[in-house]
Amino acid sequence: MNPYHQEIRGLLDGAVDPAKLRFNVAKYLGSPSAYLNIPTLKKRKLIKDWARQNKGIPYPDFLGLLNSLIKGKSFQEKSSAAELLVCFPKYRRELDPRILDEWLDHLSGWAEIDTLCQSTFEPEEILAKWPVWEKLLRRFSANNSISKRRASLVLLTKAVRKSSDVRLKKQAFDNIERLERERDILITKAVSWLLRSLVKHHRAELSTYLKKHKELLPPIAYRETTAKLETGRKYNKK
Numbered sequence: 001m002n003p004y005h006q007e008i009r010g011l012l013d014g015a016v017d018p019a020k021l022r023f024n025v026a027k028y029l030g031s032p033s034a035y036l037n038i039p040t041l042k043k044r045k046l047i048k049d050w051a052r053q054n055k056g057i058p059y060p061d062f063l064g065l066l067n068s069l070i071k072g073k074s075f076q077e078k079s080s081a082a083e084l085l086v087c088f089p090k091y092r093r094e095l096d097p098r099i100l101d102e103w104l105d106h107l108s109g110w111a112e113i114d115t116l117c118q119s120t121f122e123p124e125e126i127l128a129k130w131p132v133w134e135k136l137l138r139r140f141s142a143n144n145s146i147s148k149r150r151a152s153l154v155l156l157t158k159a160v161r162k163s164s165d166v167r168l169k170k171q172a173f174d175n176i177e178r179l180e181r182e183r184d185i186l187i188t189k190a191v192s193w194l195l196r197s198l199v200k201h202h203r204a205e206l207s208t209y210l211k212k213h214k215e216l217l218p219p220i221a222y223r224e225t226t227a228k229l230e231t232g233r234k235y236n237k238k
Contacts, residue, residue, distance in 0.1 A: 002068035004054070011046050012076050019029055026075065030109025030186075034074040045132070046081050051087035062091050070103045077129035078107060079115040085119060093125055097132050100155075101140075104147050105173055113147050117154040123163035126155075130167060141175040147188055149179060150220065153190040157197040164201035172198060173209060180217045196228045203229065 001009070007082045017037045026035040028194045038046075057065075069081040081103075100116075109114050128134045140152035160163075170219075172194055179187050195217075198206045207229060214222055224234040 004057070005068040005072070006182050008047075008050060008065075008069070008080060008179050009072070009077060011050065012043070012080075012189065013076070015046055016040055021196075023177060024069045025231070027190060028077060029111035031075050032108060032188050033112070036074050036076045038076060041196060043080075044083060047083045048087060051084060059091055062088060062231070063095075067103075070106050075112065076147075078112055082120050092121070093128070097126075097129060098138050099147070100136065103149040104140075104145065104151055108147055110150070112191070113150050113186075117151045119153065120157070123159040124170060126159055127163070127165060129168065134167070134171060137171050137175060141178045146184060149182075150186045153179065153187070153194045157194050160202070161197040161200055165230060169198065169202050169205070176209075177213070180213060180221070183218060186214055188218035188220055191218055192224045192234070195221055196234060197226040199225075199228050217218045 005209055013036070015036075015038045017039065019037065021035070021037055028031065029035070065102060066084065068083045069077050069084075072080075085095070103116065104113070107116060116185055137152050137155060140148040140155075143149055143152075152175045153172075154167060156175065159168045160172050176191055180191055182188065182191075195206065195210075206225070209215070210225060210229075227236045228234050230236065
């Protein structure tokens with residue numbers, strides 16, 4: 001285990017609440033990893049404090065830490081990698097996006113995938129390395145791994161919500177179209193999420209897409225996106 005990882009794992013172990021969990025959180029998260037009973041806000045503060053105290057960590061050591069955490073035995077270790085990427089924006093911008101291909105081999109379940117892919121990368125960071133990201137996102141969408149197929153959708157949700165760039169929009173629609181026939185909840189919910197993220201900047205094109213693909217889209221995705229277009233929420237209140 002990476003020595004920095006050992007230090008963080010020790011901090012996590014020391015923050016565990018001894019109270020017995022009331023339900024199977026790992027099962028809810030869809031994760032086979034161990035789940036440490038640490039309040040979310042407490043855990044985030046722990047990671048932010050560590051990042052502040054180790055702001056001078058060299059990039060190779062930082063990357064080694066992330067590689068080690070991603071392979072950790074607990075959900076908290078794996079999710080700490082994403083939180084550290086947020087804490088170190090300079091190093092995040094240096095990161096070769098292709099490393100996600102390896103990292104996703106060690107993640108399963110919606111929570112592990114989304115913690116890494118949902119809000120970690122800013123649209124301008126993706127666009128700065130677009131040729132690499134474009135190939136990666138396309139490849140993920142056709143991958144045998146459901147984790148990578150979900151990632152191909154979730155990685156774009158923040159980007160298309162915050163940016164109107166046509167490259168992001170096109171890739172989003174391409175990936176949705178490639179995956180819209182799947183009915184595993186990991187994919188159907190991600191399709192719905194990405195469609196709804198397109199509402200802000202691409203309302204007209206999204207409306208047209210829904211009409212053309214109504215019979216192909218997962219019913220929940222069509223229903224939630226239609227409601228978002230009509231009411232601003234993913235549910236119609238009647």
